[in-house]
Amino acid sequence: MVAISSSAALVRREPNSPPASERRGRAPDVRFSALVDGQFDFIWRSLRGLGVPAHSADDAAQEVFWIACQKLDAIVPGSEKSFLFSTALGVAANRRRAVARSRETADTAALDALVDDAPNPEELSSLRQARALLDHVLDAMPLELRTVFVLFELEELTTSEIASLLELAPGTVSSRLRRAREAFHAITRRVRARVQPGGLP
Amino acid sequence: MSDPTRLLSEGASEFEQELLGSWHDEQPSDRARRRALALAGAGAAVTVTASTTATAAVAPKATLAVVTAKWLGMGVLAGLATSAVALEVAPGAPVTTRETTSERAPTPPVRAPGPVAAPMPLKLAEPAPSAASPGTPRPVPAPTLHGTLGPETAALDQARGALKAGDPAKTLGLVARYQREFPGGVLAQEAAVLRIDALAQQGNRRAAAAEARRFLNAHPHSPHAERLQILAGASTNP
Numbered sequence: 001m002v003a004i005s006s007s008a009a010l011v012r013r014e015p016n017s018p019p020a021s022e023r024r025g026r027a028p029d030v031r032f033s034a035l036v037d038g039q040f041d042f043i044w045r046s047l048r049g050l051g052v053p054a055h056s057a058d059d060a061a062q063e064v065f066w067i068a069c070q071k072l073d074a075i076v077p078g079s080e081k082s083f084l085f086s087t088a089l090g091v092a093a094n095r096r097r098a099v100a101r102s103r104e105t106a107d108t109a110a111l112d113a114l115v116d117d118a119p120n121p122e123e124l125s126s127l128r129q130a131r132a133l134l135d136h137v138l139d140a141m142p143l144e145l146r147t148v149f150v151l152f153e154l155e156e157l158t159t160s161e162i163a164s165l166l167e168l169a170p171g172t173v174s175s176r177l178r179r180a181r182e183a184f185h186a187i188t189r190r191v192r193a194r195v196q197p198g199g200l201p
Numbered sequence: 202m203s204d205p206t207r208l209l210s211e212g213a214s215e216f217e218q219e220l221l222g223s224w225h226d227e228q229p230s231d232r233a234r235r236r237a238l239a240l241a242g243a244g245a246a247v248t249v250t251a252s253t254t255a256t257a258a259v260a261p262k263a264t265l266a267v268v269t270a271k272w273l274g275m276g277v278l279a280g281l282a283t284s285a286v287a288l289e290v291a292p293g294a295p296v297t298t299r300e301t302t303s304e305r306a307p308t309p310p311v312r313a314p315g316p317v318a319a320p321m322p323l324k325l326a327e328p329a330p331s332a333a334s335p336g337t338p339r340p341v342p343a344p345t346l347h348g349t350l351g352p353e354t355a356a357l358d359q360a361r362g363a364l365k366a367g368d369p370a371k372t373l374g375l376v377a378r379y380q381r382e383f384p385g386g387v388l389a390q391e392a393a394v395l396r397i398d399a400l401a402q403q404g405n406r407r408a409a410a411a412e413a414r415r416f417l418n419a420h421p422h423s424p425h426a427e428r429l430q431i432l433a434g435a436s437t438n439p
Contacts, residue, residue, distance in 0.1 A: 131227060
């Protein structure tokens with residue numbers, strides 16, 4: 001299982017403070033707008049990378065930012081990205097469950113089964129091939145590896161940024177990245193063999 | 202310790218590079234960004250509404266009261282987002298458009314403000330007829346509204362508070378009480394939405410979805426419709 005940092009740890013404890021909806025008038029929405037401007041694309045792509053289908057990525061991103069909007073005053077300054085990402089992890093998990101696409105097992109048999117679901121060459125004609133295949137490969141990766149892979153290889157965060165974001169030790173991030181790459185290579189080889197039968201040595 | 206070189210730059214096969222390079226082919230739409238930005242504006246609208254409530258409650262013009270009531274209802278809706286998340290559905294964007302007065306249900310006769318806000322023992326989880334049920338007869342419209350707006354708001358504030366406190370049974374009781382006290386009230390739609398959210402928070406997703414669908418049938422253009430459409434479809438993905 002992926003270590004999902006608790007967004008609760010990223011908010012200030014103010015037991016007697018009124019709800020955000022009642023404070024909104026006092027605090028300008030500049031901070032929230034900056035949050036959307038600076039992080040929306042990252043969160044949207046991250047949700048996609050975490051297994052949220054393209055057709056529901058907009059709604060999932062909206063859900064993440066709605067939660068952030070409600071808790072904005074309590075989010076510790078400087079931890080906004082961590083809060084958003086940990087929220088996105090939870091939202092993505094819900095979305096995956098909702099579409100019965102939980103794919104967190106890592107054993108070889110499961111990977112084989114998942115790769116066997118890869119689109120055949122005829123089906124590929126109706127897909128945006130590369131991106132659809134990338135989704136397929138990511139879907140076949142264990143979630144904890146997939147998360148690190150997306151953040152490092154695709155979003156190009158540093159390992160220390162990822163460690164901070166996921167509240168993991170840097171060594172754990174490096175270890176997961178190494179295993180994620182191994183999984184990526186293994187899965188892509190199988191996918192390629194299926195979609196490009198003559199393409200492998 | 203330095204980071205390894207990224208696969209796209211080194212170590213990936215041509216096929217893998219093609220896959221990795223497709224990552225940025227997908228980007229969120231401008232519309233999606235605008236929806237997210239609108240969340241902040243919706244929050245501000247709630248506050249503005251609250252600050253104008255006192256004025257509206259004594260305003261002689263019914264239309265002003267209606268408009269204010271709409272925004273109050275939106276505030277009720279905005280406060281329910283947490284329960285929507287608990288249902289594993291997107292709460293959706295809060296309302297950003299104003300509903301026209303012609304869309305409202307007919308209003309009830311003017312009542313003398315009763316002790317609506319006063320605490321009272323409740324029969325919890327009492328089944329209540331949905332205010333959104335199509336075909337439910339509505340009371341004859343009243344010429345003015347301001348006589349009930351304050352008590353209606355107080356009643357729904359109580360229900361909203363119960364929902365926020367995580368007590369859906371109490372919420373259902375308070376909504377049922379509101380619906381008895383103010384049949385066809387100005388905030389009937391908001392009461393119906395509160396009831397739906399309470400059912401959802403209670404874990405009764407099937408009933409919540411069924412009531413959401415009835416609401417949408419009765420009020421397809423309601424400002425609450427967007428979020429309820431998600432709720433209405435939730436039971437198909439248990």
